[in-house]
Structures are given as structure tokens and as C-alpha cells.
Amino acid sequence: MRLTETNTLPVLVVMGVSGCGKSSVGEKLAAHYSVPFVEGDQLHPASNVAKMAEGTPLTDADRTPWLAEIGSGLRAAREKGEGIVLSCSALKRSYRDQLRAAAGDGLAFVYLEGSRSLLESRMGARKGHFMPTSLLESQLQTLEVPSAEPDVVTVSIDDDLDGIVANAVHALEKLRSGIET
Template identity: 45%
Template sequence: MGVCGCGKSSVGEALAQRHDLPFLDADDYHPKANVDKMSKGIALQDDDRWPWFEILSRAINEKSAQSGSCVCGCSALKRSYRRYLSEHIDHPVLFVHLHGNKELLFERMSARKDHYMPPSLLESQLATLEQPESDENAIVVSIDQTVSDIVEETERALTLDARD
């Protein structure tokens, strides 16, 4: 989870591959109206997101029923969004918050090609982001490292979490 440009797709795909699990990119489940809005630089509102989360949670449940589990890259910016996903997904959900500073995020977004979300939406995403709190099933990993290092740090946190 995290704002645009944090590496959700790259890290999620790498984690999924490491564990031989399917990867779902939440962006692929946005209704066309959401994609059209973001393409025009218009930030999504809660009313835009709830139908998306409903579609996404069903897709995660279907994929997990086939394979036992899956990895999904999803912004899940607000606590209420994470709660909804946790309550509507049939398996336990762990959120890996990919966290980075605004400058690095903007640099990454500016370098992306063929993505519908323009860098101008970063501000709205940062304003919407609610950091995961201690009572949420979440870990925080810094994005100022390689994808491989992010995956390693995530694996170490998962291993420590499993021992608790």
C-alpha cells in the first residue's frame, strides 16, 4: 500500500514471484470513470473508491480461492479503506506500507511512461494518506532502496512478525 509512485506494482510482483503467488494490481480494477478522472488530473473521492474496493476485494477472494493466497498492490490510503478490505477479504490481510518522501515519489512518477496517473495527483494522494497505526496489521518499509532490498526488508519483518 502507499501513494502513487511508491513501487506497489514492482515490489508486489517481486514478492508474489518469490512466494509463487499471483499478483493483482489494484489499478487494473478501477472502473473506467475512475481512470478517466485520474487521466484528467482529477483526484478520486471516497464515492469513487468504494465501488473499486468492492470489485477489488471480490477479485482478491476469487484469486485466493484458486491459489490459497495472493499479493495485491493497492493504495489503501485511508484507515477506513484498509478496514473495508480487511473485512471483505476472506483471508488475513497484511499491509506493507511503502513509504517515501515527496521528492523521491515525484521523481519516480515523472519517470513513468504510459501511466494514466499524472504526477500532479501526488499532492492529493499525500493529503489523503493516513499512516497505518499500531493496531492495524501493517508494516512500514522505506522506498529509498532497491526493489530487492525492499523485498528483503519485508521478508525480515514478516519473519519477525510470525514469531510474535
């Protein structure tokens, strides 16, 4: 696996549909590895945020500049020899491949997987987020589960935050050591 060939500082994308906990898990993973965390939602152009806030799903064309910005951040961290944890839905394989191409070898993904009912519950409980629960269906329809892709670990969100993070760290350690997850 490519991940085993890199330095010890991780370059990670925490991915999944809205409501899966990308930000919370990403922040804790970054703290665990003592690397910066970047909230991918903050890199969206204002036009994307406005569309989502209105309940309009994003298109591939809408996501292109956003993914380029995320890829630039990953590449910059890699070029500096620094680690980074970044949250990004990365719903399609083509999006993940774009990020892989930008970041270079050693990029890993933590895919946060959960049931529709749990995702809906989490989205309904959060305050102040621009993404309405009504867009969950379009995200689930767009999602291409990364089950056969390299350097991806899948972590269930059916646990508390500390348990999810512990499971992610454990899966990433197995991935780094070359053990199948």
C-alpha cells in the same frame, strides 16, 4: 496477531501513494511467495482512470466499487486457500478496514513509505501511467498512515527494488512469528 493463525500462503496488499513502487514490489513479493499478483490499478472502472488521467482526484464514492472489486479478489483467494499479492493505494484506514472485512483474518498490508521528493522523482520518470504527478499532493493529503493498525509492516522505499523486497519479506516474517516490527 491474526496473521500467525493463517496458513503459509500470504494474502497481502502492497499499499501506498502513487509512485511508491506498489506494482514492482508486489510482483517481486508474489514471485517470492509463488502466488499470483494482481495489479489493483487494472481493477479501476474506466471512469476512475479517466478522472485521474485528467488530473482529478478520486472521491470516496469513486473508490467504493474499486475497493469492492479488490475485496472480492482477496476474499476469493482466501476462500480457495490460495495466496495472493495485490497492489492498492488503500490510503485511508476505512479503505483498509473494508478490505480486512472482505478478506477475513490473515490479510496483511505492506506500506511503502517514502519522501515526497523521491515519490515525485519516481512518478516523473515512469512512462505510460495514467496517474499524473500533479495528483501526488492529493494522495499525500488523503493518506492516513497505518502506524497503529494490526498486520501492517512499513517498508522504506529509499533502497533499490531488491532491498525493498528483502526488507518487506523480513518484516512479514517477523509479523508472522509474532515479533513486533
